[in-house]
Amino acid sequence: MSESSEIPDCYYQNQPDLVLPRSPTPRDTLYLSNLDDQKFLRFSIKYLYLYKKSVNVETLKCSLSRVLVDYYPLAGRLRISEEDEGKLEVDCNGEGALFAEAFMDFTAEEFLEASRRPNRSWRKLLYRVDARNLLDIPPLVIQVTNLKGGGMILCTAINHCLCDGIGTSQFLQAWAHLTTKSNDPLPISPFHDRHLLRPRSPPNITFTHPEYSATAVATTTAGDDTGIQSQWLEEMLQSQSQSLVPISLTFNPSQILHLKKLCFPSLKCTSFEALASHTWRSWIQSLNPPSSLKIKLLFSVNVRKKLKPELPRGYYGNGFVLGCAETTVKELVGANYYSNIHHGVKLVQEAKAVLTEEYVRSMIDYLEERRVKPDLSMSLVISQWAKLGLEDLDFGEGKPIHMGPLASEIYCIFLPLVGELDGIRVLVSVPESVAEKFEYYMNFMMGREQEEEEEVTSLHCN
Structure with missing residues (x-):
């Protein structure tokens, strides 16, 4: 590194x-x-x-x-x-x-x-x-x-x-x-x-909105391990005080297609869903929390066309809400990469499916009564910049040769790859102590699984 x-x-x-x-x-x-x-x-x-x-x-x-x-x-x-x-x-x-x-x-x-x-x-x-x-x-x-x-x-x-x-x-x-x-x-x-x-009058909250509620402490059938989880969370908060290291990783279209194929044919998915699941899993693996801890993935979803009436063309205010996928470490990170990434993708899809017009209206009413922030205690937040056309900004002397955020210390950002259609650059800051592990899981582990998949395909063909 x-x-x-x-x-x-x-x-x-x-x-x-x-x-x-x-x-x-x-x-x-x-x-x-x-x-x-x-x-x-x-x-x-x-x-x-x-x-x-x-x-x-x-x-x-x-x-x-x-x-x-x-x-x-x-x-x-x-x-x-x-x-x-x-x-x-x-x-x-x-x-x-x-x-x-x-x-x-x-x-x-x-x-x-x-x-x-x-x-x-x-x-x-x-x-x-x-x-x-x-x-x-x-x-x-x-x-x-x-x-x-x-x-x-x-x-x-x-x-x-x-x-x-x-x-x-x-x-x-x-x-x-x-x-x-x-x-x-x-x-x-x-x-x-x-x-x-604007909120309804009176506000009518019809959903629980886990994106804003605190992560519940999980217990296992083996007993109450809340003490282990609390200790780990405390250590995690202390580690976050150390300097954060920005990690920038590129995924070309063939690599993204490989991630999507891991779920096919039982589950069709988008590039975002596959890469989000892979990034979430790699992030959790590098942090190595207790297996029973509940974790979240929060990601931005455009809701302009989900409302009735739809938000007008040219609406430039905040027309997005947070999708929330939630599971335990054990369910997301396990020995079988294929089933785990499949599980992560399915959770992302279910979180998107929940975002109906009624859910969005309920969220607006929820925020009217409770001025709360999203729960970030054990959450990875992904912001999607890859499909906004930001890389095409031309003031008369050509398109940029690089674009990205000035700083990225809070959220994970999916960026467009300048000059490569359908490629994505993942930018995220992680505690210095886990930076190398995160890069390892994002790059080498995917490469290893790809090699294993090719070996299996070769055996079937022979």
């Missing part, structure tokens, strides 16, 4: 600018739904793009000013609701997005090599706003870092309370579109109103 090296410091010739909408925008208050205003979403989604050729900064500012007319809430500011101190809303005051320009003594090729294993030094690629809390940070912060020998790194921070992954991709594509075709209308007009996801 190679060590990642720090990148050089950025230097700024000028203070950041506030880019305002080019023309007057509505001065109103944007209501945030309970899916928007969840406590675990009160952070910014930070994207990093590397380009071989740079784009004129003034051109980028000009097109940003134009797109903020359409996406005017991103030029506003978050504030606490006067009607409910526990909720946030957006003051659409047109104060603008923060835009910083920097320079770094580093080439695009050097950064591309460094991107094989991201590290915390990448944070310097996004201007650090001096703020007391989240409300003092503009919902949209951008930094363009010009590189030695040409090329640029574009970093964006978009507050998750305003947009989900689909919404951020929609906004960034709109910005890129106006950079190259300034006089053209947007291909997708943004839909701002969030009242389609």
